[in-house]
Amino acid sequence: xxxxxxxxxxxxxxxxxxxxxxxxxxxxxxxxxxxxxxxxxxxxxxxxxxxxxxxxxxxxxxxxxxxxxxxxxxxxxxxxxxxxxxxxxxxxxxxxxxxxxxxxxxxxxxxxxxxxxxxxxxxxxxxxxxxxxxxxxxxxxxxxxxxxxxxxxxxxxxxxxxxxxxxxxxxxxxxxxxxxxxxxxxxxxxxxxxxxxxxxxxxxxxxxxxxxxxxxxxxxxxxxxxxxxxxx
Amino acid sequence: xxxxxxxxxxxxxxxxxxxxxxxxxxxxxxxxxxxxxxxxxxxxxxxxxxxxxxxxxxxxxxxxxxxxxxxxxxxxxxxxxxxxxxxxxxxxxxxxxxxxxxxxxxxxxxxxxxxxxxxxxxxxxxxxxxxxxxxxxxxxxxxxxxxxxxxxxxxxxxxxxxxxxxxxxxxxxxxxxxxxxxxxxxxxxxxxxxxxxxxxxxxxxxxxxxxxxxxxxxxxxxxxxxxxxxxxxxxxxxxxxxxxxxxxxxxxxxxxxxxxxxxxxxxxx
Numbered sequence: 001x002x003x004x005x006x007x008x009x010x011x012x013x014x015x016x017x018x019x020x021x022x023x024x025x026x027x028x029x030x031x032x033x034x035x036x037x038x039x040x041x042x043x044x045x046x047x048x049x050x051x052x053x054x055x056x057x058x059x060x061x062x063x064x065x066x067x068x069x070x071x072x073x074x075x076x077x078x079x080x081x082x083x084x085x086x087x088x089x090x091x092x093x094x095x096x097x098x099x100x101x102x103x104x105x106x107x108x109x110x111x112x113x114x115x116x117x118x119x120x121x122x123x124x125x126x127x128x129x130x131x132x133x134x135x136x137x138x139x140x141x142x143x144x145x146x147x148x149x150x151x152x153x154x155x156x157x158x159x160x161x162x163x164x165x166x167x168x169x170x171x172x173x174x175x176x177x178x179x180x181x182x183x184x185x186x187x188x189x190x191x192x193x194x195x196x197x198x199x200x201x202x203x204x205x206x207x208x209x210x211x212x213x214x215x216x217x218x219x220x221x222x223x224x225x226x227x228x229x230x231x232x
Numbered sequence: 233x234x235x236x237x238x239x240x241x242x243x244x245x246x247x248x249x250x251x252x253x254x255x256x257x258x259x260x261x262x263x264x265x266x267x268x269x270x271x272x273x274x275x276x277x278x279x280x281x282x283x284x285x286x287x288x289x290x291x292x293x294x295x296x297x298x299x300x301x302x303x304x305x306x307x308x309x310x311x312x313x314x315x316x317x318x319x320x321x322x323x324x325x326x327x328x329x330x331x332x333x334x335x336x337x338x339x340x341x342x343x344x345x346x347x348x349x350x351x352x353x354x355x356x357x358x359x360x361x362x363x364x365x366x367x368x369x370x371x372x373x374x375x376x377x378x379x380x381x382x383x384x385x386x387x388x389x390x391x392x393x394x395x396x397x398x399x400x401x402x403x404x405x406x407x408x409x410x411x412x413x414x415x416x417x418x419x420x421x422x423x424x425x426x427x428x429x430x431x432x433x434x435x436x437x438x439x440x441x442x443x444x445x446x447x448x449x450x451x452x453x454x455x456x457x458x459x460x461x462x463x464x465x466x467x468x469x470x471x472x473x474x475x476x477x478x479x480x481x482x483x484x485x486x487x488x489x490x491x492x493x494x495x496x497x498x499x500x501x
Contacts, residue, residue: 131434133389134382135356152385152432170432 026087027053030062034070040078047082059084060108064091072099123161132157132171141177153193162186174201175218185218186230200225234267234345236338237476238367240391242383244354246375247411250447251469252351253281254458255371258473260315261458264346267306269337270320271363272353273329279319282309283454293321296333302340311459316345326359334362356390365395369405371438371476375412376424381432384408388435407438409472414443415488426486439472441465442485 033039047054061075072089079086088106089096097107125144132138132147134154145159150167157163157171160178162185169187176183176198185195190211194203195218202225215230239252249270256268269292270278279285284307290300295318302318309315318337321328341348352363364370370391374384388406397404410429417423426440441447446463450456458473460466464485471481 131385131388133392134386136389150432150434153382154386155389168431 025057027057027059028062028090029059030065031075032065034066034075036074036078039075040081043078043082043084054084057085058087060087061089062091063089063096066092066096068093068095070096072096072103072105076103076105125161126159131167134171144183145175151187153191159183169195172196173218181220181223183219186216188215189213190216190227195225195227197225202227234342234348235368236348236350236366237369237371238350238352238364239371239373240352240360240364240387241354241373241380242356242360242387243375243380246373246380247441247447248354248373249277249281249351250451250457251371251373251409251411251441252278252349253456254466254469255473255476256315256347256349257282257309257312257456258458258470259347259349259476260309260312261470262473262477263314265314265344266347266349267316267318267341267345268349268351269318269363270351271329271359272351273320273324273326273359274322275353276320276322278351279307279317280454281451282317282456284309284317284319285454288319291319291321291324292337293324293328295337296330297328302337311455329359329362331362331365335366338366356386360387361390361394364391367391367395367397367404369407369476371407371409372433372435373409373411374429374433376410376414376418376426376429378424381424381429384433388433406435407476408433408435409438409441411441412443413440413485415486419488437483438475439468440483440485441468441472 031039059079076086086105088108089100090108100107123143125146126140127146127148128138129148131149132151132155134152136155138145138157140159142160144161144164145157146164147157148166151157151165151169151171151173153170155171158174158177160176160180162183163173163175165173165187168189168191170191170193172194173185173192174196175185179198181198183197185197191213192204192207194201197218197220200220200223207227211227211229216227217230218225218227239248239255241248252268256266259266268278268282270276273293279288287307290305294300295302295305306316306318309317338348350363350367353359372384372388374380391406392398392403395404408430410426413426414423418425430437442464444463444465446460446465447457450460457463457466458469461470468485471484474481
């Protein structure tokens with residue numbers, strides 16, 4: 001970016017460390033019992049058979065199946081006694097997470113994927129009610145754009161998905177701005193200054209006169225822009 | 233509390249000042265105490281159209297800068313005790329017009345008047361935006377002609393984004409006033425029809441003012457055309473004033489006048 005001067009870039013180079021994201025393997029230990037004695041017994045038994053998984057990688061305790069009152073300190077002591085590298089816990093209530101932090105452990109969030117409905121980046125339609133006036137620009141970068149009204153001369157509507165105009169298109173409409181060539185533009189009356197699908201465009205003077213004023217769809221067929229009347 | 237109405241258009245020369253004068257005079261004729269403020273600093277015209285140019289002593293900028301009181305600067309209309317004009321400055325720098333200053337002047341006038349009509353300069357710059365910022369309603373003046381309609385469209389976009397009401401999430405009533413309408417030229421396709429204009433702008437119609445020689449005559453004489461109740465333009469402006477107050481008034485002057493046998497025989501318009 002323009003405001004990042006050379007000086008600040010040089011400074012970055014001279015910093016004696018680098019920050020990088022990574023995934024480091026850890027062993028997840030799912031506990032279904034809170035009794036440290038029984039856990040120690042079971043762990044000792046395990047260590048005799050498959051030691052590498054438990055002794056070489058750091059360990060994360062999955063505590064979400066334990067009762068909320070289960071203390072963590074005795075579990076940490078068991079790990080210490082058996083020379084296991086306990087790194088942190090996963091899950092647990094607020095109280096347990098607080099205790100874990102006090103013991104110097106890391107609290108990992110619930111890593112199970114959230115339902116798709118909560119995903120902000122989900123493909124959604126945006127609905128605009130009213131006329132889009134000259135000088136205005138309406139952009140929707142993650143889905144369809146629906147305009148209940150006209151798009152007037154001197155205005156511009158852009159969407160990564162389809163564009164539906166329930167009125168006249170007198171300005172510019174650009175669909176598929178992310179490169180999606182399968183999207184279309186629909187309008188009730190075509191008087192566009194320019195239409196474009198995924199970068200293929202047609203200015204007003206290249207639009208056939210016999211289609212002007214008609215309800216139309218604009219789409220790409222074999223990478224060629226087509227303007228066809230809608231309806232029967 | 234006064235209702236602040238901005239008269240705006242985007243394009244110049246479409247009849248903002250004529251409309252401001254006639255709507256103001258019309259409201260005053262109906263008994264409402266009305267003030268007209270000229271926001272066109274450097275190109276003041278409202279005082280000429282109102283016929284009070286020879287009585288201008290102080291102006292809007294003088295009031296904003298505290299060099300004159302509002303009472304000193306407001307000019308009372310010759311024909312109506314209810315009507316006052318606050319002229320623009322012809323000599324001062326446009327920068328002297330500030331948002332705070334305009335707010336102060338308007339708030340001082342709030343309790344004095346029923347209506348405050350702001351005559352916007354052409355364009356979409358500072359002066360036009362200041363004239364519309366505090367408005368409670370807007371009259372958009374448009375000629376039935378492509379560039380005028382396009383500029384009005386742009387102004388409506390600004391009205392919906394750059395006013396105090398818009399910033400508070402409110403929407404002010406917008407009124408479309410089509411001026412210089414000539415049904416004869418619409419018929420032969422030389423002029424956009426009223427339907428075309430309404431279709432593009434999608435704003436409720438306040439009035440339709442026919443092209444009329446009476447308008448130019450009235451401007452030159454310094455008498456708002458609304459006083460000329462014999463003229464079609466004067467009657468059309470009065471209709472618009474009544475609609476602005478919420479009355480239902482049928483639309484006139486949209487069709488060509490039916491000419492009788494005699495006038496066809498002997499010509500003349």
